[in-house]
Amino acid sequence: MADLSPLLPAGIYDLLPPEAEREASLVSKLLATLSAHGYERVEPPLVEFEETLLSGAGTAMATATFRMMDPASHRMIGVRADMTTQIARIAATRLGLAPRPLRLSYAGEVLRTRASETSPERQFGQVGAELIGASAVAADVEVIALAAEALSAVGVKELSVDLTLPTLVPSLVAVYGLGEERAAALRQALDHKDAAAVKEAAGERASEFARLLGAAGPAAAALAALDRLGLPHSAAAELRRLAAVQGGLEASMPELKLTVDPVENRGFEYHSGISFAFFSRGGAGLGELGRGGRYEAGEPEMAEAATGFTFYTDRLLATLSEPRPRPRLLLPLGTDRAVAAALREAGWITLAALEPAKDWRGEARRLRCLYLLEDGVPVKIDA
Amino acid sequence: MSAGLILALPRGRILAEVMPLLRRAGIEPEPAFEDPDSRRLRFSTSEPLLELIRVRSFDVATFVAFGAAELGIAGNDVLMEFDFSEIYAPLDLDIGHCRLMVAARAEAAEPEDPRRWSHVRVATKYPEATRRHFARKGVQAECIKLNGAIELAPRLGLCRHIVDLVDTGETLRANGLVEIEEIARVSARLIVNRPALKTRPEEIGCWIERFRRAVGAPRG
Numbered sequence A: 001m002a003d004l005s006p007l008l009p010a011g012i013y014d015l016l017p018p019e020a021e022r023e024a025s026l027v028s029k030l031l032a033t034l035s036a037h038g039y040e041r042v043e044p045p046l047v048e049f050e051e052t053l054l055s056g057a058g059t060a061m062a063t064a065t066f067r068m069m070d071p072a073s074h075r076m077i078g079v080r081a082d083m084t085t086q087i088a089r090i091a092a093t094r095l096g097l098a099p100r101p102l103r104l105s106y107a108g109e110v111l112r113t114r115a116s117e118t119s120p121e122r123q124f125g126q127v128g129a130e131l132i133g134a135s136a137v138a139a140d141v142e143v144i145a146l147a148a149e150a151l152s153a154v155g156v157k158e159l160s161v162d163l164t165l166p167t168l169v170p171s172l173v174a175v176y177g178l179g180e181e182r183a184a185a186l187r188q189a190l191d192h193k194d195a196a197a198v199k200e201a202a203g204e205r206a207s208e209f210a211r212l213l214g215a216a217g218p219a220a221a222a223l224a225a226l227d228r229l230g231l232p233h234s235a236a237a238e239l240r241r242l243a244a245v246q247g248g249l250e251a252s253m254p255e256l257k258l259t260v261d262p263v264e265n266r267g268f269e270y271h272s273g274i275s276f277a278f279f280s281r282g283g284a285g286l287g288e289l290g291r292g293g294r295y296e297a298g299e300p301e302m303a304e305a306a307t308g309f310t311f312y313t314d315r316l317l318a319t320l321s322e323p324r325p326r327p328r329l330l331l332p333l334g335t336d337r338a339v340a341a342a343l344r345e346a347g348w349i350t351l352a353a354l355e356p357a358k359d360w361r362g363e364a365r366r367l368r369c370l371y372l373l374e375d376g377v378p379v380k381i382d383a
Numbered sequence B: 001m002s003a004g005l006i007l008a009l010p011r012g013r014i015l016a017e018v019m020p021l022l023r024r025a026g027i028e029p030e031p032a033f034e035d036p037d038s039r040r041l042r043f044s045t046s047e048p049l050l051e052l053i054r055v056r057s058f059d060v061a062t063f064v065a066f067g068a069a070e071l072g073i074a075g076n077d078v079l080m081e082f083d084f085s086e087i088y089a090p091l092d093l094d095i096g097h098c099r100l101m102v103a104a105r106a107e108a109a110e111p112e113d114p115r116r117w118s119h120v121r122v123a124t125k126y127p128e129a130t131r132r133h134f135a136r137k138g139v140q141a142e143c144i145k146l147n148g149a150i151e152l153a154p155r156l157g158l159c160r161h162i163v164d165l166v167d168t169g170e171t172l173r174a175n176g177l178v179e180i181e182e183i184a185r186v187s188a189r190l191i192v193n194r195p196a197l198k199t200r201p202e203e204i205g206c207w208i209e210r211f212r213r214a215v216g217a218p219r220g
Helices: A019-036 A056-064 A084-092 A137-153 A168-176 A180-191 A195-214 A219-228 A233-252 A281-286 A313-319 A337-345 A360-366 B014-024 B057-065 B076-082 B127-136 B170-174 B194-199 B201-216
Strands: A047-049 A067-069 A076-079 A102-111 A123-132 A159-164 A257-261 A275-280 A290-297 A304-312 A328-331 A349-352 A371-374 A377-380 B005-010 B042-044 B050-055 B071-075 B087-092 B098-105 B120-124 B141-145 B161-166 B177-186 B188-193
Touching: A019 A102, A019 A123, A019 A137, A019 A313, A056 A084, A056 A290, A084 A102, A084 A123, A084 A290, A084 A304, A123 A137, A123 A290, A123 A313, A137 A159, A137 A233, A137 A275, A137 A290, A137 A304, A159 A233, A159 B194, A168 A180, A168 A195, A168 A233, A180 A195, A195 A219, A195 B087, A219 A233, A219 A257, A233 A257, A257 B194, A275 A281, A275 A304, A275 B194, A304 A313, A328 A337, A328 A360, A337 A349, A360 A371, B005 B014, B005 B057, B005 B201, B014 B071, B014 B188, B014 B201, B050 B057, B057 B071, B057 B076, B057 B087, B057 B188, B071 B076, B076 B087, B076 B127, B076 B177, B076 B188, B087 B194, B087 B201, B120 B127, B127 B141, B127 B161, B127 B177, B161 B177, B170 B177, B188 B194, B188 B201, B194 B201
Parallel strands: A159 A257, A328 A349, A328 A371, B005 B050, B005 B071, B120 B141, B120 B161
Antiparallel strands: A047 A076, A067 A076, A102 A123, A123 A304, A159 A275, A275 A290, A290 A304, A371 A377, B042 B050, B071 B188, B087 B188, B098 B161, B098 B177
8 A cells, every 4th residue: 555644745735624614614604795795606617728817917926827738738727826817707708798897706726836935825715706897986995895894704803904006106116217127126125115225226216205105004194194295196196096995995884994005016916006905913923814906807908997805715714713613412323313303403513323332421522522412312521 | 912012133243233222212121131141032121012032133034024023123134035025124223234245265256257157156144145146147156055154164165155244344354255246235124014014003103113213313
């Protein structure tokens, strides 16, 4: 017999009891909220031809994607590293004639060639929603509020939403006429919020970018600070939109904590407008619970305005406290089937004994059952 | 989840420059912090909601990246080496100034076109930053990771080049090495865990502001 080893490739894990069950229940609760708001479920495949998987918004995921040769077509296929592009493809093609705005939801596993430094997982679950063919401020407000509602419904505490404008810095760089090389250095310095490096890279625009960096923080104060900066016309229009979204969220979900970060861009490269990331103070060390934002769905010449979000189920599971397990009840050999069914109906998890035992209480303990059925009544076993 | 914050400080020489800054920011560590015989690693301060930990300089970045400490003090040499996306460096503390340099034995330092080298072997504490620096020049650098006494390596034939922090250059000269090229100017930065800044912007922002004022305050 070949040696069986529990070792798996780096960043690839088994989910065991009770985590596997917790994950399944988390995913179904998230999807229930999305579905109740009219977001219909679609299920794209695990693999696609790389041209479609990595086109448009998918370009950003090219280096993260596992690829292989399809022996049937002799074409390259990629394993999805993200599901948003797949949803955009479905919306542009097979659901191209469905009325807009199109509301779609999805859940599935993705695979990435590289893990991030702080989270080693290369395979993890995503749950998300996309709102395609809607450019109104109300659409931005709807998806952020929907995400917040779904997170709160699964028990995420002290949720904080960071609103970002990934297009702001590129537009400022263009207006100020900074060269390509300096723009790249500046971009990197801003990603790290490295004030010293920003000063060096921005040159004569150092004070503008330092003030932009300093404006990040709680939403109302940040927007006021950004307003005072007197940014060029194109940037000011983006900011007005951000303020409108913030106002809409404050009106519909006054308890939601909002921050604004005008320079955040890393990982938002394909976004074309207001974007956002979800954090929970309870799981601060774990990083983001999910993110999303505006992007262009479909072929460039007939792209549609779209926005949406993705949750990472592994991060969510780590943030949420473990629910109390439902008690398990051992049914001794020969328990009546109707009695057992009635107990399950009442919420018990029943384990039917398959062989006679001398010590039923000992047998219940061995099988992690807190209760044993004695004379038709569940009796608690002393641990 | 603790209500307070943890500030990770680097051990070693830099701490002597950090302490006055800490005091100007209004942070007075408990006496055990400066007791050389104390084996403790975690200390309270005059601020009820701020604790200090003292770890190796590279580990400051790791603790902050994973959110085990919300704040830290680390040189940009460390930040360059790791390039953690979950670390922000919002404030240059203007202390711990030195340079990250390429150095070599004096006789190996004659000018030549580095692109003609097939590869170069470099001893360093910073293999990632070194590899990236040489890659930008089209040179494949084979890095030998050492944790100290880097200056010994060329003399003993381990390599021709080293990449290390240089302050006055005294150690280089004493070991028959000369400076070839500066990779970066280094200073200590106040670093912040990204999710912590997003979820606790008021508290963390307040500490950044206190350190900013401390950096600007007259030293005495």
